[in-house]
Amino acid sequence: MGQQNLQSQNENQLLALGRVLETLREEENADVLIETTLHYLHSEFHYRLIWIGLYDRLEHRLFGKGAIAPTDDLTFLKQWFDLEPGDLLEQVVIQQRPVTVPNLQQDSRAGAWRRVATELGIQGTILFPLRCKERCFGVTLLGSPQWGIYQHPAEKAHLSSVLGGLAAALYQIEVNWQRSAIKRPDQPLFQVLYDLMQVPTVTLRLDKLLSTTQKFIAPTRTNLYWYSPERRYFWQRVGSRQTLHNFGDLRSTTAGLMVAEVNDFYQALVEGQLVAIGTGRSLLKAESTERLLARLRTRSLLAAPIQSQGELLGFLSVEDNEPRIWEEGEKKYVSATAQLIGLVVGSEELEANLEKVSKDTYFGAEIAQAIARSSETEVALKNCAELLCKRLEANCFLILQPTPTGQFNLRFGTQPSNRRLPTTPFPPLEPEDQEWLSNSTETLMVENLDESFRLLSWDQGLNQL
Template sequence: MGQPHHPPPHERRLVALGRILQALRQGGAPDQLVQLVLDHVRTEFDYPILWVGRYDQSNHQMLLQGSVVPGDSRVFRPKLSLSPGDLMEQALIEQRPLIVVDLRQEPSAGEWTTIAQGLNIQSAILYPIRRKDSCIGLMLLGAERWGITPSAEERAHLSVLLGTLAEAWHQHDIEYQRQQQQHPDRVLETLLQRLVHIEHLDERLTAVVHDTHQLIQPSRSRVYWFEPRTNHFWLRVQYPKPTKQSRSGEPGGQPSATIQVQEARSFYQTLWADQLVVVGEAHSSLKAGLMAPLMAQMQAQSLIAAPIFCRNELVGALSVEGDTPRLWSEAEKRYMQTVSRLLGLAMPVAAADELIAQTQRDQQLVGGIVHSIHSDADWRKTLDLCARQLCDRTDAHYFLLLLHDTEHGGYEICYQSHGPTGRVPPLTWPSLDEVDWQMLERSQGVIRIEDVEHDLKLMAWRGNFQALGVQSLLVCNVSIGHAPEGLIIIGDKTCRHWSTAECTLLETVAQQIGLILHQWQLQRQMDQQGHVYEAIQWGLRMLQRTFQPEQLDAATTQHLANLLQVPAVVLVSWAIGEDMAQLSQLVLQTKAFQIDEDAVIPVASDAIINWALQTDGILPLTMADLPDLSRQWLSGPNDSNLLITALRTAPKHTPTAVLIVLAPPERRWTEYHFNLLTLIANQLAWARRHLSLTAMLVTQREKLEMLNWYKHRRFEEVYHQLEKGIQRLQALGKKPDALASQRFQQILRQLSSLLTSLNPLLQHEHWKLHTDYKTTPLISLLNRLMERVNPLIQAQQLWAKVHNESNLIIGGDLIKIEFILYELLASACQRSPRGGRIDVWCRQVDRQWLELSITDDGKLPPTLIDELNLGRPEDLLAPSALDDPPGLHLAICHGLMKQMGGDLSLSILDDQRILSRVLLPIANNSRSHRSGPLSPPGSASQPFSRHHGR
C-alpha cells in the first residue's frame, strides 16, 4: 500500500479513525456511510482510485456503492459479475486482503483488467468488508505505481474501519425490514378501542406504553411525569419493567428514574414548545452536546420523546429509548406525537380520579393515626407515621411538634422530622408576642404563612424559620379554641401556596395528635428516669472496661455531652501539689465558644476552679459572670449558660479536676439535668481516683522490681569479686616471699576499689535507681561481657562469636548497661540447646546509636515476646509471662533501657532464631543524656533479620 507524501502522525491518524467510527455508529443512509469511508481513506492513504461494492448473494455479483477516480467515475459499471476463480470471488471466499502487483496483467482479474488498463492501475489491494464470519462486500484500493505493499498498521486501520461499515450496513438492513412490517394505523385503532374501557390513568398509561413498545421495538418505553413545584420529571410507567437485580447507576443496570430540569433544560424547553425530542439520527432535533448528559443518565444512545399536555400545561412526556444509535422513521415520529396528544385528552378525567384517590388517602391517614393512638403504647411511632404521611401528602420538608414550657416560657421541641438534607432546628423557641398568642388561641383553623420574609405573623420565630431554611409553613393549635399549649408546624423550603385541602387535613391531624400529648409527658418522665439508670450502668461498665485515664475522660465527656445535648464539655485537671492546671479533655461541637486547648491555668487564682472547689455540688453560671482572667482560655456569648462542679470522692480527699458544661443562651436547666450531671461527675471522680491509684502502685512496683534486680546483680558481682580475691589471698599465704607481698597489696587495693564502688549504691540508691554517666570502649565492654558469660557458654558447650568491626566509645550508666547485656546473653545461653551457637552483632545505626544484637537457637514463648514489646495485659490480675523469670528480668531490662534513652526488643527471625536487640548511645553524642533521654532513630525499629545470617 502506498505511503502518503506527508505521512500524518500516528496520534492524528488514531483521532481521525475515532471520529469516522463514531460517525458510522450513529447510522445514516448507506450511500452517506460509504462516502464517509471513501473520504477518510482518500485523506489518510495515498490511493487515487477507490471502489466499494456490496455482494449480492442471490445474483452472485457486486453492486457498486461508491468510488473515487481522478477522472470520469462512469468507468465503473453499477454491477460486476463474479466468475469462478477470479480475484473478487477469491477475496470473498478467503475473507482476507489480496495484493495484486499489476492489475492490468493479472489473468484472474476478470473485468478489472479492462478497468485497470483504462485507469492505468498497477498496484491494487482487494480488502473484504466483513461482519462476523461473513463477507458482505469488497473495497479496492488502486495506485499507478507497481509493487506497493501495505504495512501492518494500515491493515489494522482498514480492518477496523471496514468492519464498522459492515455493522452499519447490517443495522440499516434490520431497520429497513422492521419498518416494512410496521402498521401504526392499526396499532392506534386497537389502542383507542382499549382506552375506552380503561378508567384509571395509570392503567391507560401502561396500555399506551405497552402498545408503543410492541410497535417501535425500542430498548425501553416510558412515561415521565412532570412535577412543577420541584421542577423535575419522575418515572411513572416503564416497559419492560426493571428486574430486581438491576440497580440504577450500575453498569448494565436501569437508567435513572428522575430527570432534573436544571440538568436537562434543552430537553425541557423543547417539550414545552410542543416539539419532539429526537436523538440518534444524523441530524437530531437537538445538538449532541446539549443532550449528552441526559442520554448518559438514561443510558441510551437514541431517543424520541413526545410532550403530553393538559389544559395548555406540560404534564409529562412519552419516550422510547434505544441502547444503540438508531435512525427513526417519520412514521414513528408521527405515531409518537399522535399518541402523546391522545393521552392529553384523557387528563381531565384523570384529574378527577386523582382527587378521589387523594381524598381516600387522607381518610386512611387520619384513620391510621386514630388506630395507632388506641393500639400502640409508643407515641413516637405514632408521630413517625403521622409526620411521614403528612409530609408526603403536602410535600413538605419539616414537621415540628412544639410544647409550651410553663416553667421558663417559650416552647420546646418534643418531636421533629426533617428530610435527609434538612437542618436541625433549635431545641428551644422564644415566647410568642401577645398578638400571636391570642391569634393562635382564637383561631378556628390553620394559620397559613406563604412567605416568611413578608408575613408579620409569628415574628418572634422568624429567626428560627430562617435558620431552618423554611420559606412557607402551616401552624395549627392541637387544641382549637384553647391556649396554644401544643403546636404543629409543617414547613417548606420554597415559597408556595397551601391548598384548602392541605389545611383541612392538618387541622384534622392536629386534633388527633392533641390526644397523645398527655401520653408524651408521661413518657418523658419515664425516659428521664431511664437516662439516670443508663448513666449508672454506663459508669459501672466504663469502670470495668477502661484502664487508661485518657480513655475514661474522653468517653465520659462525650457521653455527658450526648445525654445533656450540649455543644461543649470541658474537663480541667491537675496533679496533687501542682500549681498549674490544663485541659485534659474537650468536646466542642460549635464555633460559638472559644476554648484554648493549650492553656496553662493557675489553680490558686482561676475563678472557675476556685468557685467549683468552694461549692459542694453544681454551680450554674453565665459567661458574663466570669472574670477576664478566666475568659482568656474560655469565652463565648455573654448570656451562655455554664454548669461547673469539682470531681470529689470523699470529704478528706483533695479534688484534682473540674467539669464544665457549656450551653447556648436559650438552654434551661432542670432538676433532671442537675441530677444527671451530679451522678456522672461522682462516677468519673471515683473512676479517676481508682485508675490513678492503680497506676501509682503499678509504677512503684515496677521501680522496686528494677531496684531489686539491679541490687541483686550488683551484689552478685561483688560476691564473685570477693570470692576471687579471697582465693588469691589464700594462695599467696602459702608463698611468703617478696613477690607474694606485692601481689597481696595489689589484691587489697582491688578490694578497696570494690568497696568504693559500692558507696554510690549505698548512698544514692536506697529506694530508687541513680544514673551515673561513664564511657568505655565497645571492645572493653564486649570483653568483660564475654568473660562473665564464659562459664555459661562452657557449661552448655556453645559456639559463641562476636562480630564487631569498630571500636566506638559507649556512654551512659555502664554498670546497668553491662548488667542488661549480661542478662540478655545469659538468657540466650540458658535457653540454647547444648552445642548450639550464639552470635553477638555490633552495627552502628547512625552517629548517635549503636545496635548490639544477640542471636541464639533457643526457644521463647511467643506470648512473652509480644508482651515484652507491646506491654503487659490491661487486666493486672491476669497471668502474664512477665510476672516470673525470665520474662520478669527481660521486662526490667526493657524498662531500664527506656529510662536510659535506649531501646530493647526481642523477636523471632525467619529461621526461627531468637533475636535480642539493644540500642546503645555512642559517647561522642550522648552527653545530652544527662539532662534527658535520647530518642532512638525511627529506622532502628525495623527488622534486622537480613543482618544476622550464620
C-alpha cells in the first residue's frame, strides 16, 4: 500500500512538473511565468519564503517581481535591490551558481535580507540563479525556518528544470523584444521604392524620401543639402519643414555650410563615408565636429553622401537636438536613402538629356523642312525665324551681313508687332569682338549685355530692339 502511494505521489509530481514546464515553454508574459513558477514551488516544496527577482544589467540591481511569504505586506520584497560587491545576491548573479546559506539571519553578506529573515523566521536559504546562455536573468530565493538546508537529488533536479525553464522563457522574451525594438530598414525602403514609382516629379520624390526618413528614424528634422562646386558651398535643397528647389532659393534660408569651414567633413563625403555624430566618437576632428554641429544647429547628426557617377551631389542630413546613440539600422537606412536620392536625381538628368537630344533632332528636321518647302528665300528665313524664336523663347531674330566698310547691314529680321527693326547699319566691331566671332566654331552667347564687355559698339542698335 505504501509503495502504491509513493508511486502515485511520484506520478503526480511528474504531471505537475510537465504542466509547469509546458506553461514556461508556451507563455510569453513574464508576469504569468513568474506567478506560475511561484505557485509551483510553493505547492511542491513548501518553502516558507519564495522570492524571485529579475536582474537589471544596466543598473546592476535586482527588482522583486514576485514573492510568497508568511505576511500580507510584501512591499519590501517588491522593490529594487542594489547589488554591492561581496554580498550574497551579487555573488549569485556574477558566478551564476546556487549558494546555500545555513542561517540567513546571521550571514553578514545578506545585508537587508538579514532583517527580513528575522521578521519572517527564515534560516536555511538557497539562492538560485536564473541562468540561460551564460547570462543571468535574475535570482530565486528559497527560505526555510530550519537551520541549514538540504536538498534531495530529485528536488535539485526539479528545481533546476523549473528555474532553468523560467530563465529560458525570460531569455526568449528579451530576444523577441529586441527584435521588435530593432529598426529594420528593409521594410520601409521596399515601401518607399514602390511609392516613388507612383510619384511623377523629382521634387515630390525627394519630399517622399525625406518624409519617410523622418518617420522611420524620428529625429528632430531631416534635410537634404546640395553641393555647389563653383561656390564650394552646401545649401539646403529640401527639408522636413520646408522645400527649396533652386539654387536661387539659397538667399531664403539660413542653413548652409562652406566647405572651408569643415574640410574633413567634405573629404569624408567625397570618399563615400557616412558621418555619425552623437554620444559616441566621431571620425571628424573635434574642432570640425563642434563647428559642423553649430552651423547645422544640432547636437546629433547622421550625414550620408549623395553621389552620382562618382560625383558628390550633396548629403542627406538627419539631425537631432539631443545627444543620441545612432542604431546600426538607422545608419544603414540613411545610407541607402542617400543612394536612392542619387539615383533619383541621376535619372532626372538622364531624362532631361534624352529629352533635349530628342528635341534637338526634331528641331533640326523642322528647320530642314521649312527650307525645303519654301521656294523663296524670304519665306524660308521667316519660317526658320519663327521656329527658332519659339524654341529659344526669343522675341527677336536678326541676320546681319558685313559690308566692305566693316559695318553690318540688316539682311533679315523679325520683331514683335509693337517694336521696329533697326533702320541704320550696325557699326564696325571692335577688333577683339571681331576676333571672338571669327575664331569660334560654335554658337556664342552673352547672358547679359548690360554687364558684358562684348559687342559694345552695337549697344545702340541692340538697345533699340
